Amino acid sequence: MMEIKENILLSLFTSIKIGGKARYFCEPGNIDELREALAFARTKKLPIFILGGGTNIIIKDSGFAGLVIKLSGSFRNIERKENMLSAGGGALLSGLINTSISFGLSGLTNLSGIPGTVGGAIVGNAGAFSSQISDCLIVVNAITKDGEEQVIKEPKFLYRDSNLRDKIILCGDFSLKPEAIWRMEEQRKQVLEKRSATQPVGKKTAGCIFKNPVGVSAGELIEKAGLAGFRVGEAIVSEKHKNFIENMGNARGVDVFSLIKIIKEKVHTLYNINLSEEVIIV
Template sequence: MLNDNERQEFLSKLKSIASADRVRTDEPMSQHTTFHIGGPADFFFVPASTGEVAAALALAAKFGLPVTVLGNGSNVLVLDKGIRGLVIKFDEHMGYIRHTGALIYAGAGASLGDVSRYAARQGLTGMEFAVGIPGSIGGAVFMNAGAYGGEMGNVVAAVTAVCPDGTLKRFTKAEIDFGYRHSVFQENKCVICEVELALKPGSPAEISSKMAEYTNRREAKQPVEMPSAGSTFKRPPGYYAGTLIEQTGLKGLRIGGAQVSEKHAGFIINAGGATAQDVLALIREVQRRVQEKFDVRLQPEVRIIGEE
């Protein structure tokens, strides 16, 4: 923990890296997560360039502060006491999208939906699966997000990231080590800044049709109208988490403001005023009862970060 003088010094130096409107203290994370849950971040910073990311990481290291990286705040549960140290949040300030031929380059803060629609406008196929995933492209690469038979690992050609020692490194697809909801960035602490996608020319009509189909399926089957972090649990080998939860009779189960969605049992939603403690208690209860019935241990897909 920093003393008051160190805190002021860190804040002053952080504000010298970026404009003051992109630096905050004690920022409520409930405003930056799709769950609408989470206590305050000690320091909160929105970068507008790779250089700013590198400078902020170096500064945090100098002061011995842990760093947490957020994109759109989907797929995460921030605990009620918030996040110590520095939160770096990627948003539209690093949300550029451009292309050269069938290669698309996107800043880590670009939304998956925007990248998917941009690709469609260029007549490029491969990103249709991502149209309704409510995340940033940086977060999607970090988690190897996927849906409808597609995943980021199928389309990523390379990633540019700032590593903890401040160096800028370009990771090839092989180096990223994509697996089910996994990438090397979960271990190496390098911060994704730009994603390079290798797509293929396709029929604009077919691309649009597929995107419309996926959007309709998502809206019909998933509780998109309620705050959630997306799918709560990873898919256990040979099963679907939502099916196991439904067959255990847990649809609608509620603890505090957290509820297993009536629409899709694979989602825990914030039904109103939920705390992270409510969600954690519900996750544990679902795990316990599914294991009791099917002898299958569900693993959370949602990243749980911060202090209880």
């Protein structure tokens, strides 16, 4: 029997270090344990939240009054099948990229430095430097919250979104192209250097807060609105990347939500543009 824990503090599982407790929390290591977790939630009529690396979410201070599921064990496996890599939904994206480089299989290197899991990257179509994870993703194995397993051959992807949000990603197959390992290592180095020059790497953040509106960068709008360094409690608009909010120490969810509201109102008043959140509010 898999252990289902109670009252687990979620701030520990997020990169911005914010969030109250989960009523229930479990880490299924295989499909049978995941089915057990889904049945538990069904019996108790609990809402479910799938937690990846917690790098693109802000959890409310009141926590989550349901079951949080974090895929572990065999859901973290990465396997090679010729020029294809198959990665579990709970595997780290960085692990997938490192594996692809060690095999000289190219297609994912531009995503180097994006934290979080393969499952989180797939549902949110994570991307950087004109590449996104959907570019080389060919098949997704998923399960619905009702327990129906699905093989999705043509998932639909949008900018930082997909039609997979209501499913649990078990595994993704990536079709990659042979490339010289040294060239990929060089590419990864350049990507990581660009990132640390432009993003508050190493700080407590949740990645980009807003999606870029068509044709304009959300960060630029926030900067032009004079909000760089603007602060509510211990939540502050990053000076390095204006579309990031940093937790300076003990920020609460309410501080971040107030800051988000202020930014949206000011940008709307000045530019008549409605910013919409990229970050998921739980």
